Amino acid sequence: MDSILSIFKIGVGPSSSHTIGPILAANRFCELIAPNLEQVERIVVTLHGSLCLTGKGHLTDVACLIGLNNVTAKDVTPNIKTKILKDVFDDKKINLCGKKFINFNYKKDMIFNPKMLTFHENGLIFEAFSSNGEIINSHTYYSTGGGFVSSEDEIKNGKFSNQIEKELQFDFDSAARLAELCKVHNKNIAQIALMREAEIHGEEYVKNYCLEIYKAMIECYENGINSTERTLPGGIGINRLAPAIKKRLEANPKEDLDPLAVIDYMAMYARAIAEENASGGKVVTAPTNGACGVVPAVMLYTKNHRFYMDDAKVIDFLLTCCAIGYLYKKNASISGAEAGCQAEIGAASSMAAAGMALVSGATTQQVLSAAEIAMEHHLGLTCDPVGGLVQIPCIERNVLGAIKAVSAAKLALEGGYTPHVTLDEVIITMYKTGKDMNPKYKETSLGGLAQMVSC
Ligand code: SF4
Known part of the structure; x- marks a missing residue:
């Protein structure tokens, strides 16, 4: 079960599913690649379905860049955002996980694909590559609305990362x-x-x-x-x-x-x-x-x-x-x-x-x-x-x-x-x-x- 408080989350506009969710997905990907960060030399992000079709207007691409810097939706400020965009668009770099600068070519590394993925209309895939082009990590996330994010496994198994395992006396499902x-x-x-x-x-x-x-x-x-x-x-x-x-x-x-x-x-x-x-x-x-x-x-x-x-x-x-x-x-x-x-x-x-x-x-x-x-x-x-x-x-x-x-x-x-x-x-x-x-x-x-x- 989830905490019902997470219905309210502090973040940034303009969209929870297309901005806050993708920031969180990218934060989670940073966690995933942390043990292999030294080897990562390239990151590719693919935005699927609705994230592709309305992603530019909803700033989904910017959200992913913020999240890949390991900045959370709650902590991002206009200055932080400006700096991240300057890194990417002027210097063609990204401060991956806030720890390591690597090259980032927006045109090649941020891919917009209108195809819907299997489990939800808002799918996004992160891929991390080594210097010789070998894939180190790849993960698919779904931004399911309201800033909530699930991986494919979590959706398939009906278990979510922020779920609370204990039985609650005052729980309700209807x-x-x-x-x-x-x-x-x-x-x-x-x-x-x-x-x-x-x-x-x-x-x-x-x-x-x-x-x-x-x-x-x-x-x-x-x-x-x-x-x-x-x-x-x-x-x-x-x-x-x-x-x-x-x-x-x-x-x-x-x-x-x-x-x-x-x-x-x-x-x-x-x-x-x-x-x-x-x-x-x-x-x-x-x-x-x-x-x-x-x-x-x-x-x-x-x-x-x-x-x-x-x-x-x-x-x-x-x-x-x-x-x-x-x-x-x-x-x-x-x-x-x-x-x-x-x-x-x-x-x-x-x-x-x-x-x-x-x-x-x-x-x-x-x-x-x-x-x-x-x-x-x-x-x-x-x-x-x-x-x-x-x-x-x-x-x-x-x-x-x-x-x-x-x-x-x-x-x-x-x-x-x-x-x-x-x-x-x-x-x-x-x-x-x-x-x-x-x-x-x-x-x-x-x-x-x-x-x-x-x-
Ligand atoms: S659901 Fe669509 S139309 Fe309604 S507020 Fe969100 S983006 Fe706008």
Whole structure:
């Protein structure tokens, strides 16, 4: 089993599956070749499937270079990235594992191959060669969404590198089991999530982790809202809008006049974070980078427009999100390349709806209904990013995902609401829908808006 906390990871934009995952895969390859590092004189990286088709726009190639320097997604800074790119593109070198400079010819050593590998749409292969061209190590990894990475063996055997081997008293693998635990122990979902994770890490660690995640989310929001960058990178000319929305709202706070003005605030919160992600800034997967604006936007809405959230409420909100996100990761997918945008923005909206419902005092059934409603109305959502970037439709989709999460929480909290679809049912439906989806609509940029809109 996994720690559910890993639904939230601090890393860099623009994509968890295409940026954070490949950094981690390259870090793992560094570990693998460490004993033979002295002999390695050449590294070849091959990006397959969606990592090839949208890898340039999602900076997958850059991510691999960062990871091969043994720099983690959490630790990378703009200066470190600039230095790595200078090494590669100006000096044609890479500081392999951060320990040894070898030649690196980007054109020959970074290969883009659209062929999908067997186990997942996001495959990548690292190969290490000696000076006489003999292969020393070769390993295939799959970036399975949300910054998670698995090797071929791990996928085949259903065992993952970050799995925890011990039996957990408060473990759950379905919403039904989660609800049963809540009932038996007279706890809410956040408390069960805390008890589960405390068995692994201890309670203090779990609480501190949540607060660290919250701090990183707010820092990301502040960076986005105060950014002086006018246009996002990538060449399709999308302007950063969050700073301008902030100025307008500060000059004319019209919440009292326009009953829907809160939508402007939601747009500001979600855009600020999604724009920061699109620009390659530091973000938190929630559950992915592409969808990173939804959960924090709903938290900011709750805190700034509904009621005060102290640290305890922040922890409850995030642990509820973790529990719901974990169900998607375990029983379906949080990868746009595997199941379309319903698996990213849909899952994020579902998590946020549950978090908001819980801190608003909902019953366990109402929290699960909020999560269900949010996903039900994202079913079928495709992933067709224009120019292979995480900008159109992604940035506005974060805004709409957040608004839908608030609506779902409110619908579920309505007295007399009777659920007819369970969260478990909608999660499986989402996954089956994703598996039936034409690959053109699963983060390949071969269909939909990506083909319609010229950039
Ligand atoms: S369309 Fe959705 S799933 Fe695809 S890259 Fe954008 S946010 Fe991610």
